[in-house]
Amino acid sequence: MALTEQGAPAGRPDRPHVFWTMRRRQLLWVWGFLAVPVLFYGVIRFYPTGHAFWLSLTDWDLMSDPSFIGLDNYTRLFADPQFGRVFRNTFAYLIMGTPISLILSFIIAYALDRVRFGHTFLRALYFLPFITTASAMAWVWRWFYQPAPIGVINDFLSGFGIPQMAFLNSTTWALPSIMVTAIWAGLGFQIIIFMAGLRAIPTTYYEAARIDGLGEWAILRRITLPLLKPTTVFLVVFSSIGFLRIFDQVYNMTTNDPGGPLGSTKPLVLMIYQTAFSSYQMGYAAAQTVVLFTILLVVSLLQLWILRERT
Amino acid sequence: MATIALRNLVKSYGKTDVIHGINLDIADGEFVVFVGPSGCGKSTTLRMIAGLEEVSGGEILIGDQVVNELDPKRRNIAMVFQNYAIYPHMTVRQNIAFGLYTSPLSREQKDARVTEAATMLGLTPLLDRRPAALSGGQRQRVAIGRAMVRDPAAFLFDEPLSNLDAQLRAQMRIEIKRLHQRLGTTIVYVTHDQVEAMTMADRIVVMRDGHILQSGTPTEIYDAPANVFTAQFIGSPSMNLLPAAEVEGRIVAQAGGPLLAGLRPHDLVVGAEEGAFAISGEVTAVEPLGPETLVHFLTEGRTVIATAPARMIPAIGSTVQASAPRGALYLFDAASEKALGRR
Ligand SMILES: Nc1ncnc2c1ncn2[C@@H]1O[C@H](COP(=O)(O)OP(=O)(O)OP(=O)(O)O)[C@@H](O)[C@H]1O
Ligand SMILES: [Mg+2]
Numbered sequence: 001m002a003l004t005e006q007g008a009p010a011g012r013p014d015r016p017h018v019f020w021t022m023r024r025r026q027l028l029w030v031w032g033f034l035a036v037p038v039l040f041y042g043v044i045r046f047y048p049t050g051h052a053f054w055l056s057l058t059d060w061d062l063m064s065d066p067s068f069i070g071l072d073n074y075t076r077l078f079a080d081p082q083f084g085r086v087f088r089n090t091f092a093y094l095i096m097g098t099p100i101s102l103i104l105s106f107i108i109a110y111a112l113d114r115v116r117f118g119h120t121f122l123r124a125l126y127f128l129p130f131i132t133t134a135s136a137m138a139w140v141w142r143w144f145y146q147p148a149p150i151g152v153i154n155d156f157l158s159g160f161g162i163p164q165m166a167f168l169n170s171t172t173w174a175l176p177s178i179m180v181t182a183i184w185a186g187l188g189f190q191i192i193i194f195m196a197g198l199r200a201i202p203t204t205y206y207e208a209a210r211i212d213g214l215g216e217w218a219i220l221r222r223i224t225l226p227l228l229k230p231t232t233v234f235l236v237v238f239s240s241i242g243f244l245r246i247f248d249q250v251y252n253m254t255t256n257d258p259g260g261p262l263g264s265t266k267p268l269v270l271m272i273y274q275t276a277f278s279s280y281q282m283g284y285a286a287a288q289t290v291v292l293f294t295i296l297l298v299v300s301l302l303q304l305w306i307l308r309e310r311t
Numbered sequence: 312m313a314t315i316a317l318r319n320l321v322k323s324y325g326k327t328d329v330i331h332g333i334n335l336d337i338a339d340g341e342f343v344v345f346v347g348p349s350g351c352g353k354s355t356t357l358r359m360i361a362g363l364e365e366v367s368g369g370e371i372l373i374g375d376q377v378v379n380e381l382d383p384k385r386r387n388i389a390m391v392f393q394n395y396a397i398y399p400h401m402t403v404r405q406n407i408a409f410g411l412y413t414s415p416l417s418r419e420q421k422d423a424r425v426t427e428a429a430t431m432l433g434l435t436p437l438l439d440r441r442p443a444a445l446s447g448g449q450r451q452r453v454a455i456g457r458a459m460v461r462d463p464a465a466f467l468f469d470e471p472l473s474n475l476d477a478q479l480r481a482q483m484r485i486e487i488k489r490l491h492q493r494l495g496t497t498i499v500y501v502t503h504d505q506v507e508a509m510t511m512a513d514r515i516v517v518m519r520d521g522h523i524l525q526s527g528t529p530t531e532i533y534d535a536p537a538n539v540f541t542a543q544f545i546g547s548p549s550m551n552l553l554p555a556a557e558v559e560g561r562i563v564a565q566a567g568g569p570l571l572a573g574l575r576p577h578d579l580v581v582g583a584e585e586g587a588f589a590i591s592g593e594v595t596a597v598e599p600l601g602p603e604t605l606v607h608f609l610t611e612g613r614t615v616i617a618t619a620p621a622r623m624i625p626a627i628g629s630t631v632q633a634s635a636p637r638g639a640l641y642l643f644d645a646a647s648e649k650a651l652g653r654r
Contacts, residue, residue, distance in 0.1 A: 207363050208396040212457070213384035213413035222412075226400040 049293075055286035062280050073287035082263060082271065083288075090244060090268045092175060093182070094299070097243040101183040101190060102235055108187070109194035110224075123195070130188035138252030141181040142168065168253060171264040178265050182249045186242060190235055197231030198224070233307045237300050244296055245269050268292050313374040313464040313497060314339050315360060321368030322355050322521075329355055331521045332369060337514075342491050342498045346508040346544065347518035353501040356518075357467050360499060361390050373464060384413065389458035390467040393474065395450045397442050403429075403453050404438040410457040421460075428456045431493075432486070448479040455490070465497040472507065484510055505545050509533070517541045539571060539648040542641055548576045548605065551615045553590075554645060562640065562654070564590070564611060570651070573641035574615075579633045581606050581619040586634030590615060594625050606631060 056073055060066035077083050112122055129137060145167035148154045154164050167177045201224065209219045225232075247269040251258050258274065259266025268288065276285035315337040322330035330352045337343050345353045358364040360371055362383035370377050378386050389410065397406045407428055411421045429435045432452040442450055451471060458466055468487070472480045488511050491498055502508055508515050509529045516526040517540070525537040529545075536542035543549045556568035564572065574588065592610035597619075604619045608631055617633035625631050642651040 202394065202396070204392045204394055204396040205398065207361075207383075208390065208392060208457075209409075210363070211361055211383045211388065211390050212410055212461070218412070222409075223398065227398075229400075 052286045052289050055283055056290045058283040058286075060282040062282055066283065069283070073284050074291075076284065077287055077291065082266075085263055086259075086266050086268050086271045089175060089264070089266055090246075090295075093179060093243045093246050093267060094240055096176070097179050097183055097246075098236065098239045100179075101186055101239055102232070104183065105187050105190035105235075106194055106232075109191045109198060110220075112191065113195055113198045123192070126191050127188035129185050132185075134185065134248035135252045137185055138181060138249050141177075141184075141249075142253050145177055169261060171261050174254070174261060175265045178249050178253050181253065182243070182246055185249065186239060190239065193231060193235055194228070197228045201227050229307070229309075233304070236307065237303050240299055240303060241296055244292070244299065247273070268295075314372075315465060315497060315499065316372040317356070317360075317369070318372070319369035320356070320359065320366065320371065322352070322359060322364065323367045328367075329521050330359075330367075333518075333521070333523045335516060335523065335526065337497060337499065340495045340497055342488075342500065342511060342513040343516060344500045344502060344508040344512035344514070345516045345518055346502055346505055348544075349503060351518045352521040353503070353518055354469055357390075357469050357499060357501050360465075361388055361467050362386050387461075387464045388467060389461045389463035389465075390469070391451075391454045391458050391471045393470040395442075395454040397450055397453050397457065399442050402439050402441055403434060403445070403456075406442065406453050407434075407456040407460055410460045414461070424460045425456075428459045431459070431490070432456050447475050448483060451475065451483060452486075455487070459490070459494070463496065465499060468498065468500040470502055471500075472502070473504070480507075487511065505547060509545065515545070517544060535650070535653075536641065537650050539573075539643050542573050542643070542650070546575055546577075548616050550575050550641065551579065552643075553611070553613060553615070555642075562588070562642070566611060569645050571643040571645050571648070573643060574635050574639060575641075576605065576616040576618055578635045578639035579615070579617040580635070581617050581625065581631050581633045582623060583634050586639075587637035588640055589632060589634040590617075591630060591632040594627050594629050594631055597624055597627065599624055606633070608633075 055066060057068060057070060058066035059069045059072075108126060112119065112126070115122065143150065144152050146154065147164055148158050151167075153167070157163075157165065165173060168174050205223055205227070206219060209223055214222065246267045250265050250267055250270055251273075254260050254265055259270045269292065272285050272288045272292065275281050275288060315335075317333055317335040319332045319334060320330055321328065321332050333356070335343075345356065347353055355364060359366050360373075362378065362381060362385075366379045371379055373386055373388070398409070401409065404425060407425045408421060411424060414421065416424070425438075426435075429438055432455060434449070434452055434456060437445065437449060442453065445453065451474075454471070471487075472483050475483060484507060487498075487500075491511075500507075500511065512529055514526060515529055515532050517524045517532065519540055525532060525541050527535075532541060532545050536545065539552065543552070550573045553564050553572050553574075554566055554568045555562050555570045555572035556565040557563075557570065558565075562570070562572055574590075579590070580586075590610055592608035592615065594606060594608045595614065596607040598605040598607075599621075602621050604621060604624050606617045606619050606625055607614050608617065609615075615633075617631075619625060619631075638653055640654050642654065643649065644651055
């Protein structure tokens with residue numbers, strides 16, 4: 001006699017099968033919200049980026065179809081004497097701009113953090129350049145750099161009997177002059193971030209250190225700076241990327257001969273712009289973007305690695 | 312080691328006075344505990360002793376020296392903060408050694424001090440960890456270690472145990488007390504926990520609204536509270552207070568009477584032999600604690616707490632009678648709230 005069990009197997013009562021489980025409903029919502037940015041970045045950012053890699057292997061003048069030419073664009077780029085110059089300029093912006101702007105903004109943030117009187121006003125004052133249009137600012141600075149009766153700086157210098165400086169017309173001084181503008185433009189943002197970082201350090205750390213007998217300098221070196229490191233790492237990377245991609249200030253301050261005089265201020269992005277939209281060599285410009293991309297990637301990763309948390 | 316003295320110490324923020332001219336002498340090696348409700352000025356007083364807060368009036372003396380204008384580092388005082396204030400970017404060893412940052416000792420001597428402190432606090436196996444990998448109690452010990460290596464004139468503690476759970480708190484209480492016995496350094500300790508005050512102090516200083524209400528040994532404060540506030544603040548559960556009057560030399564409960572009669576729940580025993588004072592009412596709640604039971608009952612519209620022996624738990628709604636022995640009744644003046652003695 002075979003044993004037969006009637007109905008549902010014991011211990012496994014039939015649960016009604018629900019398709020929209022809690023997890024699925026949540027996933028639907030999550031992806032519903034994520035879809036827009038994912039689509040946006042896919043179409044507007046990632047696809048063109050990927051496409052640029054392919055374009056860099058072609059010859060394309062926007063009119064005819066791109067034709068595949070292998071690595072020719074790259075060999076041409078590395079042989080181009082202009083590229084060497086542009087490469088050096090770009091790194092000059094990076095190597096001088098990042099440390100100077102970070103040190104300046106830290107000093108200002110550190111001082112502002114202690115000021116009670118007019119604190120909000122001063123902070124707003126420093127932040128103002130950051131929200132001002134780059135071209136407007138660049139034009140104001142261009143005016144500052146003019147020869148004596150017009151230019152404020154030369155006027156000031158001549159007051160002390162110092163000879164006129166050519167600033168933007170000098171192959172030596174044009175790049176530092178533009179850098180000053182760029183540093184000034186980014187300062188407000190860095191100050192705000194540094195101040196937020198400083199505010200986040202609990203005051204009892206300082207009090208404990210004062211009781212343990214540390215002076216201001218020791219407190220800064222042993223407590224403030226180490227605790228501010230995450231903020232600093234962020235700003236180093238952020239500001240480096242900014243200087244490696246510098247364009248606005250250079251373009252607007254040297255409009256007659258963008259990147260001049262004699263290419264002495266020309267950064268990589270400006271070269272890319274000119275190759276693409278003055279010479280219409282899209283493939284060549286794409287190869288330059290790929291190089292810029294690689295530089296940005298390597299520099300950022302290198303910084304993150306050097307500044308990593310060692311435990 | 313040193314004595315600490317406060318002379319007419321005043322602190323004001325703008326026009327508001329938060330410390331109203333307090334006077335206190337702390338002997339060398341004494342363990343003094345400041346207690347009081349939140350906002351009464353305990354931390355402010357402590358921070359003035361440490362030099363973290365400017366003195367608005369009066370004087371602070373450490374040893375024989377007036378330190379009002381001295382920087383914290385020149386006062387040779389160590390402080391342990393409520394939130395520990397140990398540095399997240401340093402290991403336990405570095406944190407403890409940080410107390411010796413300005414010390415003229417040689418490297419070897421400093422290392423020896425750190426090792427010694429770590430051994431004393433049971434931190435040796437944790438010396439190379441970062442604070443993030445420590446429990447609350449361990450962090451607190453690191454903070455104490457940093458203060459210990461200094462060999463300061465006095466230790467200041469600001470509610471060091473308030474972030475710990477009850478069990479750890481009991482354990483750290485003992486450890487701090489043992490530390491005091493071993494080092495013999497003057498300690499000023501702030502808490503709002505009366506149990507901490509009772510168990511650790513050589514002397515308790517009760518504060519309220521920027522005034523010192525009473526200062527004395529734990530037994531003095533418990534047995535002879537100077538006023539209603541101290542009587543209710545020290546001792547757990549709080550002392551019962553009933554309006555009363557004296558009629559023909561005897562104390563009787565009387566609504567709106569000129570006196571306040573105080574009875575500690577532990578003196579008021581349910582179902583005891585006839586005592587000197589008896590009181591009865593309807594039970595509203597019982598709290599069995601194991602060795603004893605707290606019985607809440609209503610009498611003349613007020614809740615009174617009494618104790619009952621462990622196994623005798625009265626039913627809610629039943630009427631109980633509790634009595635207290637002679638000498639257990641504290642009398643206060645209802646208007647001034649000052650103590651009038653016991654009977
Ligand atoms: N910067 C300040 N400005 C104005 N008033 C202040 C300031 N700091 C503290 N106070 C006031 O001083 C009084 C005492 O504060 P304090 O911190 O000493 O209290 P506390 O006894 O330590 O309380 P708690 O037990 O809550 O820590 C409080 O009423 C507080 O509001
Ligand atoms: Mg406090």
